[in-house]
Amino acid sequence: MELVAIFVSAILINNFVLYYFLGICPFLGVSKKISSALSMGLAVTFVMTITAVVSWAINHWILIPHKLDYLQIVSFILVIASLVQLVEMFIRKMSPPLYQALGIYLPLITTNCSIMFLALLAALRNYSLAEAVAFGVGSGLGFTLAIILMAGIREQLDLADVPEPLKGAGIALIVAGIMALAFMGFIGMIK
């Protein structure tokens, strides 16, 4: 039950993009087309799931037993950087078209703050391995949901008459604000 609560609240209630404001750069950068938004979301979900497992292992098997938890920031960022590098090599070998579609945003997942935040929050809340995985998968799916909804709205927005200075990032942020407003309706779903 606890696992389901963590999973659902990571997707809907404490959505990484709309509640914690994480990963805004890819959220605004890759949300022009639904197809690329979907692959970006899945790549992030994939990296998040592995990060949740690896950072949990490092935190519980290396850092805490040796009282080195002040090294969390440095070690997590290095783990994430090398993981993204691995995923990048893997995708380039297995699916070159997907690699082309993600382009520069794939290496940029390293500096996507949502991944780092995931590792830190799981450590801060003292999640068990299963909880950390539920949290990682849920957060990734939440990001995917938000970016796909955004891409769908922006495809329609191309046809709308937006005031000149608000075109681009301005209107995208206002749309995100309205989406965040809608997502606030989910608060109270889980006590």
Place this chain on the structure above:
Amino acid sequence: MSTRSIGQEFVKGLWDENPVFRQLLGLCPTLAVTGWVINGLAMGLATSFVLIFSSLVVSSIKKFIPSQVRIASYIVIIATFVTIADRCMAAFFPLISKNLGPYIPLIVVNCIILGRQEAFSSRNSVGRSFIDALGMSSGFVLALLILSSIREVLGVGTFLGLQVMGTWFKPWIIMILPPGAFLTLGILLGIALHIERKTKARK
């Protein structure tokens, strides 16, 4: 090498290349911590500390960093200063540190800092990098102050905890909640672009 004068190097960070309003960098902390002016200010100062010291270190050892591993080296340097900032905040300002929570460690992935190392400190002298980092930090603090002032005054009617609105004012709670951050920043970006166009047209 940059050909600007020292003064211009500083001023460009405030408006022409303002990291938030013009370059759209570091939006995550900008949106996340600006519900209260005090949090915005603390975040701005912590980021400035990290940016200035990382720029100093990177520009002074730039000749010894092999270009293949430069990004990883910058990240380790930045992470070191973030750890220092995080520990100092926790020791001296426990309340603010608790409010900002994991957003302080997240300075390590703030694209403004890595961006300045890659675009500026790795190619310019120590002095120039210092001035550049100072200008960019001031621009970032300025942006956070504008955003958090609007949100705190409209959201709860206070500024730095002091009551500024009269009793007639009914607070717009939505401004300090997540949607308020997106809406305020979206409108501010529109205004910034509008001012930019007006000044360009006049020239």
